[in-house]
Amino acid sequence: MNVPLLDLVAQYRGIKDDVLRAMMTVIERQGFIMGPEVAQLETAVAELSHTKHAIGCASGTDALLLPLRALDLRPGDEVITTPFTFFATAGTIHNTGGTPVFVDIDEATFNISPRAIEAAIGPRTRAIVVVHLFGQMAAMEEILPIARRHGLPVIEDAAQSIGARRKVDGEWRLSGELGMVGTLSFFPSKNLGGYGDGGMIVTQDDVLAERLRRLRLHGGAKQYFHDEVGYNSRLDTLQAAVLLAKLPHLAEWSRTRAGHARRYSEAFVGHPVICPPKVDPLNEHIFHQYTIRVPRRNELQAALKAKGIGNAVYYPLALHLQPCFAHLGYQPGALPVSEAATDSVISLPIYPELTREQQDAVIHAVLEFYA
Numbered sequence: 001m002n003v004p005l006l007d008l009v010a011q012y013r014g015i016k017d018d019v020l021r022a023m024m025t026v027i028e029r030q031g032f033i034m035g036p037e038v039a040q041l042e043t044a045v046a047e048l049s050h051t052k053h054a055i056g057c058a059s060g061t062d063a064l065l066l067p068l069r070a071l072d073l074r075p076g077d078e079v080i081t082t083p084f085t086f087f088a089t090a091g092t093i094h095n096t097g098g099t100p101v102f103v104d105i106d107e108a109t110f111n112i113s114p115r116a117i118e119a120a121i122g123p124r125t126r127a128i129v130v131v132h133l134f135g136q137m138a139a140m141e142e143i144l145p146i147a148r149r150h151g152l153p154v155i156e157d158a159a160q161s162i163g164a165r166r167k168v169d170g171e172w173r174l175s176g177e178l179g180m181v182g183t184l185s186f187f188p189s190k191n192l193g194g195y196g197d198g199g200m201i202v203t204q205d206d207v208l209a210e211r212l213r214r215l216r217l218h219g220g221a222k223q224y225f226h227d228e229v230g231y232n233s234r235l236d237t238l239q240a241a242v243l244l245a246k247l248p249h250l251a252e253w254s255r256t257r258a259g260h261a262r263r264y265s266e267a268f269v270g271h272p273v274i275c276p277p278k279v280d281p282l283n284e285h286i287f288h289q290y291t292i293r294v295p296r297r298n299e300l301q302a303a304l305k306a307k308g309i310g311n312a313v314y315y316p317l318a319l320h321l322q323p324c325f326a327h328l329g330y331q332p333g334a335l336p337v338s339e340a341a342t343d344s345v346i347s348l349p350i351y352p353e354l355t356r357e358q359q360d361a362v363i364h365a366v367l368e369f370y371a
């Protein structure tokens, strides 16, 4: 049985009428730039994220780029982050003039280690970028006090964690709610994905929100007048319309993903070599990815591929060892937990439309490989 890693066609079949109606409304109106759907989506996402503001932008990458730019980094300024993430987390630090400082992750959750953050803080540290990887939040109750003690802003890269929650000091806190900003991606494969690129920044900070709104429009609050040099980084109205049509389904989709995750983990738990993902008891995980750790990972990957079972390795090379960051001087072995993860992780199909039979085929193929 062929099982894709992701089946967006299956999702489209279920929501086609709503999405096409929403897109046709925009097309009939012929208003594609900053139309009313953008503001409607911003309001809805701010509500979902428990934040005062949401600012649509062109991608999850730009959602990181704009607030990093708002930090006005100078050459030599350092931003601490994780090396076990998608490239954009660190690429945007570099592209806004900062130097990424990579620190290791927590072995159980793959998220940045608060202790490692604290150890890396120095006189040039200007900010911390935390990634809530694969759909579960990092230990914000430990990271925020460290950041506060050192007067450092925290950027939450929430590209993979929209709607995820964590009990922080006894209260449920949403992904993106507690940092200086939270940054979202609407890349098509995300739990809430558009039909192209898109992103959003959420924040509680009124002044910062105004600046981010300017930065996404070439740095001017008023057309043709520019307070600073910004970017063309708007969220397309058509994308906002698609996302508004999908948004009512998001919570159910994420619950269904979590159900699939439970079923996988029940099949793998207690296995001598397959290590299912660990959910921190403080977290409500939205399972953007279901990522196991295994020995002989590359062989498993080839065996699954031969059987038509979709899978992916997120991420095969930690960012501190990427050729583009060679000038930073990290050597293999510098961040051993991250490096071990890159050698052992593999992500399995977890999309909401995955059928029981498909999931059984994935489970069977993985168990058979290690039998």
Ligand SMILES: Cc1ncc(COP(=O)(O)O)c(C=O)c1O
Binding pocket: 059, 060, 061, 062, 085, 086, 088, 089, 131, 157, 159, 160, 185, 186, 187, 197, 198, 199
């Ligand atoms: C953790 C993380 N950060 C940033 C991004 C960048 O988002 P985008 O692809 O929308 O630019 C992504 C997703 O692709 C991501 O997974």
